[in-house]
Amino acid sequence: MKGPLRQRVNRRLLGIALAAAAFGSTALGTVSGALVLRTTLQELENHARTLERDLAGNLTSFQPMYEVQRQLQLAAASRELRSALLLDQRGLILAASDNALVGKRVQDLSLSDGLGDLGAHLRACFVESQTGFCAPDRASSLLDGPIPWVGGDHMVRVLPTPLALEGLPAFGQQGLLVIDLDLQPLVGRALQLTGLVFLLGLVPLFLTTGALVLVVRRQLLPELISLAQTDSLSGVLNRGAFLEAADERLELPGLDQPMVVALIDIDHFKTINDTYGHAAGDEVIRRMADFLNGAVRRGDLVGRLGGDEFALLVAAAAPQAHDLLERLRQRVASQRWTLADGSEPQLTLSIGMVEKGSEGRQHLSELLQAADAALYVAKDQGRNQVMDLQRLHPMGWTVQTA
Structure with a gap:
């Protein structure tokens, strides 16, 4: 997950070091x-x-x-x-x-x-x-x-x-x-002396610059990577970091572990913003991100794609992932959500999910498109439910991916 970003940061640090030198x-x-x-x-x-x-x-x-x-x-x-x-x-x-x-x-x-x-x-x-x-x-x-x-x-x-x-x-x-x-x-x-002073000064200059780069890499690089990957509002992976990490995980050679991609929307989030204000809406986003982070298992990925839409990458087959997501949905619906201003909005989730390999879908772009279609059906069917792509065909729905 951190490889490409770390490489970009290292290249930038090298450029800064050369420019400073x-x-x-x-x-x-x-x-x-x-x-x-x-x-x-x-x-x-x-x-x-x-x-x-x-x-x-x-x-x-x-x-x-x-x-x-x-x-x-x-x-x-x-x-x-x-x-x-x-x-x-x-x-x-x-x-x-x-x-x-x-x-x-x-x-x-x-x-x-x-x-x-x-x-x-x-x-x-x-x-x-x-x-x-x-x-x-x-x-x-x-x-x-x-x-x-x-x-x-x-x-x-x-x-x-x-x-x-x-x-x-x-x-x-x-x-x-x-x-x-x-x-x-x-x-x-005078010119010879200038050249000698210049060359003698380059040695400590490059040593100092190199030491500075090492200190920056050791102490600041993890923080820089975290800042670059973290959504500033919710604290989970931002869109770019989630897509990069999920794609890297899905494309690992020789990985036979089943994977499920899920998209999650907070139902009627616009109404929450309009009724309780944007500060309350931001608090709902933060609270939901904390809830999702605590609900998934170690090794699963949680990211915010934007607005009230979250994404999960669950390392499990479709039945186990569906059970996990269903328990998560039920807990959100049954929990009493009291915000800082004392308001208590009723929160529910609509979730669309698809398993890697379903109907030949292997790549992240295909899985996201299919999960988005399943999410659309979940919202169309009344919200507050988990919709698996495999259930769409018996219901008469078809999904086309590019």
Whole structure:
């Protein structure tokens, strides 16, 4: 009875687990990526400050220009430095990590000089200046912008440098020291670290998700199945659960046990609703469901198909099932039913029944149709009785099933 529903619930839980794992892994990747990016940017900032301090400290003393040139070349070779330039305020490159750039004016640089975006931004700084000078703050705003990225894979630092160097015509003049950091190695390490954090985080994530699914299955699955199968008003099997369980029971291979399908209506139920109110009608449904559950034997099925109609699957041959249903009918008719509001409606039942195999009927749909026909006859003949399909032919009734 619970097999198909359990399978559906298990599939749904698996889907939820996979969705939770996917969402969790995405969130984990986003958070870890953000943390690593923040750490990487801080590392870049510290790296840039170290370069600035080292280079600027060396360039403030009297040194031959070739020594300045050598220091810039060493910095570019030993650190993650794409290029380093020392400019005067008119754009003349006094020293550079690339010898080919020394002596050129920034305004005359082209793409073939290898500076790319850096050269274009520096050229703009000098060309757009009305005085022909490029102030350090102006250069920084052009090169750094709101975030220190230019071209996506390098960071530029600009700092004013006192040009107290040998061979310069004007001592004390401020120049520009431009440091172009190559970010690719640092970004590569950041991506590797992000991937490692992501993969390490997946293990506890999947373990936690799996444990959660197991807890849900063990503690909540029985309750979910019960809720899905139980009629909310009467507490017995609902229509879908009864049909599924009865069909499964009837179709069991090799089962030779006789089975009877019975349909039960509460006589004049509409009158009860109209006379005593719908609350009383609901109470009658609940009380009748409890009565039927207590009257049938263990292993029999009780379900509510809708309204005041109940269905039974009785594991017995027609004579024994008829006796059981007749005793049930008599008890209902003779019992005094006092409701919560003090009203005492007279309750009786009309019952139609059919045995599996009767006239070749084997499947639940055929048996329900035949039992419904027998129920119709019971109501037509005055209600408050049990009608067996086998009694219809002597009475002149015929039943056709699809």
